[in-house]
Amino acid sequence: MATLLSTAQGDFEARFAELLSAKREDAPDVNETVAKIIADVRNRGDASVIELTSRFDRLDLTPDTLAFTEDEIDAACASVSDAEREALELAVQRITDYHARQMPEDAFWTDETGAGLGWRWTAVSAAGLYVPGGLASYPSSVLMNAIPARVAGVKRLDMCAPTPHGKVNPLVLMAARLAGVDTVYRIGGAQAIAAMAYGTDTINPVDKITGPGNAFVAAAKRQVFGKVGIDMIAGPSEILVIADADNDPEWLAVDLMSQAEHDESAQSILITDDPALADRTMQAVDALLGQLDRKDIAGASWRDFGAVITVRDLDEAARIADRIAAEHLELCVADPDALAAKITHAGAIFLGSWTPEAIGDYIAGPNHVLPTARSARFSSGLSVMDFLKRTTLTRMTPESLNIIGPAAECLAASEGLEAHGLSVRSRLDRLNARK
Amino acid sequence: MATLLSTAQGDFEARFAELLSAKREDAPDVNETVAKIIADVRNRGDASVIELTSRFDRLDLTPDTLAFTEDEIDAACASVSDAEREALELAVQRITDYHARQMPEDAFWTDETGAGLGWRWTAVSAAGLYVPGGLASYPSSVLMNAIPARVAGVKRLDMCAPTPHGKVNPLVLMAARLAGVDTVYRIGGAQAIAAMAYGTDTINPVDKITGPGNAFVAAAKRQVFGKVGIDMIAGPSEILVIADADNDPEWLAVDLMSQAEHDESAQSILITDDPALADRTMQAVDALLGQLDRKDIAGASWRDFGAVITVRDLDEAARIADRIAAEHLELCVADPDALAAKITHAGAIFLGSWTPEAIGDYIAGPNHVLPTARSARFSSGLSVMDFLKRTTLTRMTPESLNIIGPAAECLAASEGLEAHGLSVRSRLDRLNARK
Structure with missing residues (x-):
């Protein structure tokens, strides 16, 4: 009641x-265990990932079987019913249409001093998507994470999904195929996060990791943050x-x-x-x-x-x-x-x-990865923005530097940063010598 | 060399x-010390903040003197030279102009099924800006953090700046005034971050904390993340x-x-x-x-x-x-x-x-708070986006639900989420009974 x-x-x-x-969630403190797993994957690469997968997922892999083959994915897709395939295809289309509208625009303009200012957006080069195994292995999560990455223009999109005892949800593989995932690794847990963050001989590192997971996955994402970007911890x-x-x-x-x-x-x-x-x-x-x-x-x-x-x-x-x-x-x-x-x-x-x-x-169409635990006060759901980054652009002309440079020199002096001021002054001196 | x-x-x-x-930075592990400080501020509020400020900053405060008064800020501003004031004013104007162009647009459209889809942006209600004391007490940092918040439409903008031995940089207060900061507290360290995140009798809590700081401040920001939003750890x-x-x-x-x-x-x-x-x-x-x-x-x-x-x-x-x-x-x-x-x-x-x-x-004009340590691969500099959040919007009509609802039911069934499917089915049954 x-x-x-x-x-x-x-x-x-x-x-x-x-x-x-x-307090609705009492996440166990697994930080130490996770730190050891990450260190081991960094040190021993594939061997560590394979050993941990054998221990935690009861699945024996080799470097050659870490990833699903195209044939395996084909076979999984063939086992999906027509109704499910059509439902996934409709979802892919609608989620793609919605997220395509989120793409932000570049900008560049010239201000009244002649200075050029603006910014441009570029995609993260490689992203990794984590998909939990077992009960929470949801094809819809694959779509909601992979599609914004693809729409943003991420060049390489990898995925890790543990398959305990080798069992896999064919709909998850079909969703990955439909959403344009490049490689699906059958590994999970903190070892999968570590492998995507640091890379192994077989697994290429990525720049950004998203997707839900258990306490070990969440702790691993927090620990690799900085080395790579992560999404929110849901x-x-x-x-x-x-x-x-x-x-x-x-x-x-x-x-x-x-x-x-x-x-x-x-x-x-x-x-x-x-x-x-x-x-x-x-x-x-x-x-x-x-x-x-x-x-x-x-x-x-x-x-x-x-x-x-x-x-x-x-x-x-x-x-x-x-x-x-x-x-x-x-x-x-x-x-x-x-x-x-x-x-x-x-x-x-x-x-x-x-x-x-x-x-x-x-x-x-909108994303289902959304801020929980009152964090909607300060954060947003997953979007193409999570797979893009903005580079600001500044282009001074001699004239514009002459107009606004002295103010920069003044503030640099007040902050005691002499070389900052000199970098403006050396240019203005040349300009004035020319006149 | x-x-x-x-x-x-x-x-x-x-x-x-x-x-x-x-490895360019060897940040000391201050997590335990910081956790104790945060717990103490949560338990004892103003008393804890005042005690810690006395110990670390050699400054004795009362709840009434935690914040600078308007008169104190007036006096500090009066001591700033005309050249410095004019330089700050030019900076405020140019940074404001640049960031105003970053404001994203809301969107709402009707798709071919009749469903309304879109999103809207709203500002974080209250933001807190941290400004370090001592050598790194930079008025430019005040502008670069405060102006995007103001442009985004943040209603309350507070600031914490430690003043060891009571010493303050008048330019920092002038920058806060020019950038529209509401209240400046003369406190610093992990205790300032804790006070802004959890609030005390005197200090109102905020929803987002930004700004640079030493190892204690960085660790405190990491620890309060989730309770509030934070910017990057630079x-x-x-x-x-x-x-x-x-x-x-x-x-x-x-x-x-x-x-x-x-x-x-x-x-x-x-x-x-x-x-x-x-x-x-x-x-x-x-x-x-x-x-x-x-x-x-x-x-x-x-x-x-x-x-x-x-x-x-x-x-x-x-x-x-x-x-x-x-x-x-x-x-x-x-x-x-x-x-x-x-x-x-x-x-x-x-x-x-x-x-x-x-x-x-x-x-x-562009922001000087930028991604370091190769994180430009996956993240961006500070912008108005850091003080905004997106809410997605969906409005189904009976007809649009009838068109796309069955696909949702199908996927819910495949994920074993019965009530998800029923929430669509109960509506479609009503619709079909009407026909």
Whole structure:
């Protein structure tokens, strides 16, 4: 049974603060183990990766079998049903179309002094995508990570996916093929992250690593950060649904459970201005929980972290939503655009009752890798920007340097950086000597 | 004496690899100390901050004197010379103009199924800027961090700057005033980072912390990351100059030394296709080092990490430049645009011999906070984007859900996420019942 709150209660602030600060994830401290794995992969390369894969995944590999062959991927693709292949193809097309619009523009202009200023964007040369094994081996994650990289123009895109006991999800390989992944290695864990960051004889190093993973993968990503770029470290999934009276409790219940079923640490919250809808939705959740395959996971998430908050009006809902800064925000209200305009912090907004969050997990087009744990206050979901970097451009003419150079000299002097000033002065002296 | 390399040497690859991998910074491991400081500030708030400031900065404060008053800032500004004030004002104007052009656009469109898709950008609500004390207390850093935040639309912008023994650089306060900083706290170190991340009775918490600092500040930023956003952890400064024969060795020497004078760990590298220019520039550096105020720092940097590389032609220079991925790249060649087009990885490019890197440190307009230690391969300098976040938007109509929903159901089923599929199915069933 989820927590039931009302802003009309005297202790609302205290109870809401408790909800906000609930620690949903107790990641084990695996830093030392991971540091040893990374050091071993750096020292012994392929031999270390092969040994660790044998130990952790019960899979014996050689340098020649670290990567899937084209034939193996062909065979996996052939085993995918037509319906699944068509669904993946539609997803690839829509996600590609959406991300293509994110490509930023270069700029270069001449200012009033004659100086040329601007910037240009270039793609990361090589990116590596991590895909977890086992239950969380999701083809949709492959698409959401690989497509932005491809759209950005990344030249080489590799992927690591552990295959415990050699078992692999053919849809993951098909998604990799459709999204344009170059090489898929059947390795996982901290050893895969280390291999992509530092390279081995067989595995080429990359410049940026993205993708979800368990505590070992997350710790490894943090430790190789700096050597390579990484994406965010994602926490458990979250949904916040704001609903007015005109909603079907069963739709709301299934939307709430679609996050809860991910993970016992997931969080689903409903805010409504209709106490009757709150009651009916809680009943509908209970009924739904009786029948879901993943009822144990979803039930634990709902019991431990779920919440239903009744508010006086939707303005109050907007203020609370900003404090939650949810990863996913569904606005099941008559005028979702008006409500969205009152809310600042959310990873993704789903506008109106006909937009279930799950449509965004697979097929709508926007990325499903989104900021969790209130980090939507300061960060964004994955995009082509994660695979691009900006180089600023400056071109001074003698005249423009003559106009703005003295100010640079003055500030350099005030900071005690003599050579900084001299680098401007030596040029201005030449210019003035010419005159 | 810097390292002298030539691509014509048989051992060039080995020696260049050594240069690339030279560890320039040996940051002390202060993680435990910093963790204790952060925990103490979280527990005891103002009392802890005041106690630590007394111990580390020899400055006794009360909650009422943690922040500078407007009168104190007025007095500091009054002590700044007209030339310095005018130089700062010109810098503010030019940096603001440049960063205003970086503001990204919102987007929303309707696709062929009738679905509305897009995104919107919003500013981080509150940002905190760290400014080191002592020698590295640079007013230019205040401008380069504060202006992008203001341009992005950050509502509250606070700053922490330690004032050991109560000493403050009036230019830092003037820069804060000109750049629109709301409150300046006279605190520093890990305790300042902790106070900005978690808040105290007197200090409001922020959502994003940027700015340079010593090992304690860097470790504290890493530890509070997740609770708040942070910018990059900057390493020692670097410059790479590519010069053809038609250059003044004295200009090149002073440009190289303008990075070397920052820090003994800074790195200055010259690449040229003219061995005679290489020789003359090394002589000019030696002559310049005899006269610089900061000759000990610049000399140590040049001796330990400086390098001059002679190449066969500028194409070779471009390939080597990409492997260095320098923070600052000066192209002192006849056609800098053509050479720039051959280089992918650099934080900032300065085009042509009349563009000394120092002009970009202060006044040109682009940001001087740039990726170091080869991270230009995957990251960018500070910009308005660091103070903005993107929220994706999706709005399905019944018709568009009917078209693309079944593919989402199919993929949800293949991932074993039943409620995901049901959240689409429950809506489609209603739609079909209506028909």
